[in-house]
Amino acid sequence: MPDISLTSVVVLCLAALAAGWVDAVVGGGGLLLLPALLLGLPNTAPAGYALGTNKAVALVGTTGAAVTYARKAPVDVRLAVRIGVAALAGSTGGALLAAGLSTEVLKPIVMVVLVAVGAFVIFRPSFGTAPAAEPVAPRRVLAAIGFAGLGIGFYDGLIGPGTGTFLVLALTALLHLDLVTASATAKIVNCCTNAGALAMFSLKGTVYWQLAALMAVFNLAGGMVGARTALKRGAGFVRIVLLTVVCALVLKMAYEQWVA
Numbered sequence: 001m002p003d004i005s006l007t008s009v010v011v012l013c014l015a016a017l018a019a020g021w022v023d024a025v026v027g028g029g030g031l032l033l034l035p036a037l038l039l040g041l042p043n044t045a046p047a048g049y050a051l052g053t054n055k056a057v058a059l060v061g062t063t064g065a066a067v068t069y070a071r072k073a074p075v076d077v078r079l080a081v082r083i084g085v086a087a088l089a090g091s092t093g094g095a096l097l098a099a100g101l102s103t104e105v106l107k108p109i110v111m112v113v114l115v116a117v118g119a120f121v122i123f124r125p126s127f128g129t130a131p132a133a134e135p136v137a138p139r140r141v142l143a144a145i146g147f148a149g150l151g152i153g154f155y156d157g158l159i160g161p162g163t164g165t166f167l168v169l170a171l172t173a174l175l176h177l178d179l180v181t182a183s184a185t186a187k188i189v190n191c192c193t194n195a196g197a198l199a200m201f202s203l204k205g206t207v208y209w210q211l212a213a214l215m216a217v218f219n220l221a222g223g224m225v226g227a228r229t230a231l232k233r234g235a236g237f238v239r240i241v242l243l244t245v246v247c248a249l250v251l252k253m254a255y256e257q258w259v260a
Helices: 006-026 030-040 047-072 077-096 103-123 137-158 163-175 179-204 209-233 235-258
Strands: none
Touching: 006 030, 006 047, 006 163, 006 179, 006 209, 006 235, 030 047, 030 163, 047 179, 047 209, 077 137, 077 179, 103 163, 103 235, 137 163, 137 179, 163 179, 179 209, 179 235, 209 235
């Protein structure tokens, strides 16, 4: 357990709860959780510990959300697992390269990711509002395995924040899914990316396991509630949540980077 105050632990647990809910609704819970860990952990802790602890927490919440979705959403589990296997390989490779990243490098990258996601969703208001009526072509399935699996999986292992959101966007674009079904599919894939990355961080010893276990309880609760909320409220609600979270985080991290 890192040497941090009780107040910081409480704040991190609340961040894990919120991140679990957001991740289940639209993906990208790491956009909340990783910045919280970067700010909450001691300045002496290498960035690798924030990344590793984030993966341990996220795996639990994502698994809970995936199970909730699989029971009620029209998810093609076989396709999700195929993409997930590729994502597992990609995230393992990305995690191998992640140890050398510093906090100073990581924070600007996260900000750029946030701005890019927000701009895409704002300028594509009809994106993911309804699934395509025609079957998905095999070449699109292969593209999803390559890009959403290997590509985004590698990014998840290397950096992580926004992976769930990128998966939702990629699956919606490539497989013509609506946002709710894409979120459900992304959760299964994201379980694989989190598992691959966590395995590497565990081998390197860069996980605060006690803190992760405590935060994971809150993340799991948030994830299961978030999945039920998305299933009930639909794609329009998912889009609103995505834009709200992205805008809030851009403002917060910009303040931390240039004002504070």
